[in-house]
Amino acid sequence: MRTLKAFFSKLQNFRQTLQEKRAKREPNARVVKAVAFMNRYSILFHGILSCLLCFVIECISRRSFFSACSFVGGHTLAYFYNAFIIFVSLSLVYLFKHRALFRVLISGFWLFLGTINGCILSKRVTPFGYTDLKCLSDLFAMQNTNYFTATEAITVVTIVAIFFAICIWLGVHGPKFQGNNHRIFAPLFVVGLLFMLPITTKAAQDSNILASYFSNIAQGYENYGFVYGFSSSVVGRGMTKPDDYKEETIDTLTASSANAGETTVASDDQPNIVVVLLESFCDPTEVNFLQLSEDPIPNFRNLYENYSSGYLTVPVVGAGTANTEFEVLTGMSMQYFGTGEYPYKTILKETDCESIASDLSSIGYGTHVVHNNGGNFYSRANAFSMMGFDTFTSKEMMNIQEYTPLGDWPTDNILINETKKAMDATPDQADLVYTITVQGHGDYPTEKIIADPEITVSGADTQEANNQWEYYVNEIHEVDKFIGNLTDMLSKRDEKTILVLFGDHLPTMGLEDSDMKSGDIFKTKYAIWNNFGMPKQDADITAYQLLANITNQAGIHEGTMFTYTQSQLDQGLTGTDTYRDGLENLQYDILYGDRYCYGGEDKYPATDLVMGIDDVSVNRTWINSSGDICISGSNFTPWSKVFINGEKVSTAFISSSLLRISADSISDGDTIQVNQMGSSNTVFRSSNEITYVDPNAEDTEETTETETEDTSSADNTDGMTPDAETTDGTTPDVATPDGTASDAATSDSTTPDVTPDAAAPAIQ
Structure with a gap:
């Protein structure tokens, strides 16, 4: 002491x-003289600093000095409005004595946001928005990937540490304002500026200097500036209550939905509906400048030409898979949400949401999701529960062994058997299976990766761009083979089936409207195969109309959003303002309103989503010739983890029936359980428990068995790498082909909360 x-x-x-x-x-x-001068003319100084900061931020965001100059020259008033937002934030310094410190903090804050946006735009098309902050857990899972390398992570941490060190120094040694702090005038001045902000915003929007809604968020940021774009994503979250929203309006809309009619398909004649999202899928022959040695998508083209098909207008380009997914599954439109919104990360965290799954469940369908990517990204496990799905087979439930040439994405072939498995799990009912692919995902390398590609590509501006397109086109060619094999599998089943195939968005290639034959970078394609003679009915539709259109053809008329759209489709009114106004009101009522359409009840509650189809089981253990503990069982994957007495231990994945742990991890009488682990230590599914009996601890008649399987390739592996997907959706959780571990035995000490009852799959 x-x-x-x-x-x-x-x-x-x-x-x-x-x-x-x-x-x-x-x-x-x-x-002293400089400080006195700046204090006297601080408002003018703030104005100049705001303009300078705004210009630097645009240079960083656009990654081009000349592009920033073009923005200032072409959108001068929008540029000054962005500077005004920064000016208002700088006015906060008048409330403190340490004005220099707070100027640095506020300036650094804006520069930091602009730098993040520049970094994000170097990896994807969609700029940085407020909702991306809700994906921070996914960002931390992206370490040491093509999207967020270890070097980049270290650089970010170092810069932030240096910045805060400077701020601390300024707080201790920096100058303080010595004049009169104007305890009344200064707060009034700041409050006055804050009140002016929404007024000037409304005036700028009414004068078409700014836009209140970005149909294309990337174009919106480019035309109106990063500062305004990001700020609007902060204040414009969720949905604004429609002016005519009231119970009478909703009653009128639900009454009009009755015009869609009743479901005419008998329960014993319901078709399976397999909906396949094709990641970053486009028709390369529709890119005007590309020359291809052959058609890369013959299977899709055959379906497109012989079955119902057309252009599909999607809400995103280059990234944002989850938002196209949301529109398709719910029949709702993203245009009524705020800038950069991801409903999966916002409203679906709080409330359940009617979807095609809950609507088809009400007439006896089994509903499943299959995805060769992480179950937690975009909070999908939660979202699919909120939307009423029964099961979700994510990559953690799959024994993935095949990867793309770069080794960063699983190939899609594994999804064929997983889709079949989901359908076989409910033999006495029709199924809705929503399958999400990932093989076509970027980033696409600028160097030549495929030595002898099946399809050669030329026509881009540079050789680097040709290399990117060649890699992309050949991967899409592989996806097309998957489409052919999937269609073949479904055609061999003695069941009526509809297969829906659609691209979620164009690839991240910097495409512009003029580059596409469609003239619109927000248009992808869809095709609908069936095996029971549905007539070909081509139509160019939006993503939120896709399943309403398909179920309408099949004689299925269920659900609030889908029957409303069906009634409007039949009358040819889906392009009218009246239709869009009704869509907005119903969407608001379900997600944010009083749910008048359900009589005020919670008609479609969240389901107890089961992760995967197959049970994971543990059968027995033995000691191999190296002295390690081998655990035999079934349905293991590279994301299987052994838990000893409820604590996770370093695990080597050997095969779907064999895991290995160190003998130091276990003692006689300990309990063994295997859990399928998602990111953030989420337990997706658990095995049974067994008690370990150490043959060296007791005198038994059992003989120690020797492992005969070659396990040399799995030495020092843990079988699991961190999640690796961006806020598009856009880099998946990846187990590397060689099984390289991210949580080695020396560092794997995190213990998730595990329920001892291993019989029931769990989401935690």
Whole structure:
């Protein structure tokens, strides 16, 4: 205690000595004069600083000095409005004595946001918005991937640490405002500016200087500036209540939905509906400047030409898969949400939502999701529960062994058997299976990766761009083979089936409207195969109309949003303002309103989503010739983790029936359980528990078995790497082909909350 008192005493003396030296130090005359000048003309200084910061931010965001100059010249008033937002934020310094410190903090804040946007735009098309902050857990899972390398992570941490070190120094040694702090005038000035902000915003929007809604968020940021774009994503979240929203309006809309009619398909004649989202899928022959050695998508083209098909207008380009997915599954439109919104990360965290799954469940369908990507990205496990699905087979439930040439994405072939497995799990009912692919996902390398590609590509501006397109086209060619194999599998089943195939968005290639034969970068394609003679009915539709159109053809008329759209489709009214106004009201009523369409009840509650189809089981253990513990069972994957007495231990994945752990991890009498692990230590599914009996601890008649399977390739592996997907949706969780581990035995000490009852799959 005396030693501690002496230490604090010396620390206090040192601080006092520093203060005395500072008091004796003569201030630099030039510094004093400069500070006095800046204090006198601080408002003018803030105006100049705001314009400078805005220009630098645009340079960083656009990654081009000349593009920033073009923005200032072409959208001058929008540029000054962006500077005004920064100016208002800088006015907060008048509330503090440490004005220099807070100027640096506020300036650094805006520069930091602009830098993040520039980094994000170097990886994807969609700029940085407020909702991306809700994906921070996914960002941390992207370490050491093509999207967020370890070097980039270290650089970010270093820069942030240096910035805060400077701020701390300014807080201790920096100048303080010595004049009158104007305790009344300063707050009134700041409050006045804050009140002016929404007024000037409305005036700018009414004058078409700014847009209140971005149909294309990337184009919106480019035309109206990052500062305004990001700020609008902060304040414009969720949905705004429609002016005519009331119970009578909803009653009228639900009554009009009755015009769609009743479901005419008998329960014993319901077709399976397999909906396949094709990641970053487009028709490369529709890119005007590309020359291809052959058609890369013959299977899709055959379906497109012989079955119902057309252009599909989607809400995103280059990224944002989850938003196209949301429109398709719910029949709702993203145009009524705020800038950069991801409903999966916002409203579906709070409330359940009617979807095609809940609507088809009401007439006896089994509903499943299959995805060779992480179950937690975009909070999908939660979202699919909120939307009423029964099961979700994510990559953590799959024994993925095949990867793309770069090794960063699973191939899609595994989805064929997983889709079949989901349908076989409910033999006595029709099924809705929503299958999400990932093989076509970027980033696409600028160097030549495929030595002998099946399809050669030329026509882009540079060789690097040709390499990117060649890689992309050949991967899409592989996806087309998957389409052919999937169609073949479904055609061999003695069941009526509809297969829906659609692209979620164009690839991240910097495409413009003029580059596409469709003239619109928000148009992808869809095709609908069936095996029971549905007539070909081509139509160009939106993503939120897709399933309403298909179920309408099949004689299925269920659900609030889908029957409303069906009634409007039949009357040819889906392009009218009246239709869009009704869509907005119903959408608001379900997600944010009083649910008048359900009579005020919670008609479609969330389901207890089961992860995967197959049970994971543990059968027995033995000691191999190296002294390690081998665990035998069934349905193991590279994301299987052994838990000893409820604590996770480093696990080597050997095969779907064999795992290995160190003998140091377990003792006689310990319980063993295997859990299928998602990101953030989520337990998706659990095995049974068994008790370990150490053959060396007791005198038994059992003989120690020797492992005969070659496990040399799995030495020092843990079988699981961190999640690796962007806020598009857009880099998946990846187990590397060689099984390289991210949580080695020396660092794998995190213990998730695990329910001992292993019989029931769990989402935590």
